[in-house]
Amino acid sequence: AQSVTQLGSHVSVSEGALVLLRCNYSSSVPPYLFWYVQYPNQGLQLLLKYTSAATLVKGINGFEAEFKKSETSFHLTKPSAHMSDAAEYFCAVSAASGNTPLVFGKGTRLSVIA
């Protein structure tokens, strides 16, 4: 069984500040890990994914995440927040084999203050 826990349902940062969104996972098999972003009234857009290659993954819009097996974590970071980063962020896990379904966390809403 797989599960995802996102710590903090709402995170607020100042424009230009570091963004850190936390994700911990549980998986009985080697995982694939994903971060998706959702803007209001929109679908999900993939930010980045970990598929057992490099543990530091770089994504779009300046985001990156580091896979830490010992901590079962996959936290999302961005050095400098921009107003356009305000959105809902979802961490997801799937088994690293075939077209297995994604298991999502409950999401973290990021607010960026000018």
Added chain:
Amino acid sequence: DAGVTQSPTHLIKTRGQQVTLRCSPKSGHDTVSWYQQALGQGPQFIFQYYEEEERQRGNFPDRFSGHQFPNYSSELNVNALLLGDSALYLCASSPVGGNTEAFFGQGTRLTVV
């Protein structure tokens, strides 16, 4: 490339009615998955279709059914609608073989009154 397209974007149904939602996958994708996203929650997997058959299913009742057509498009049907079925329904497509990300559509917002 039009990406994943879903229709309609919004609809309102009455409790007890039936609804059909439609999804066209991204070009080159033959696997379609459906997710339900309740307000304030993460998406939950409903089922997945490949080669016109349901391959995997999440923890949803039989009131939720689907279909995949030869052109890989898909429908999600929900019978005997309940107020709790109100949600954003997301379709995701991916190529067979896995090891790649799913592309999501914009979703259909279903409101049951």
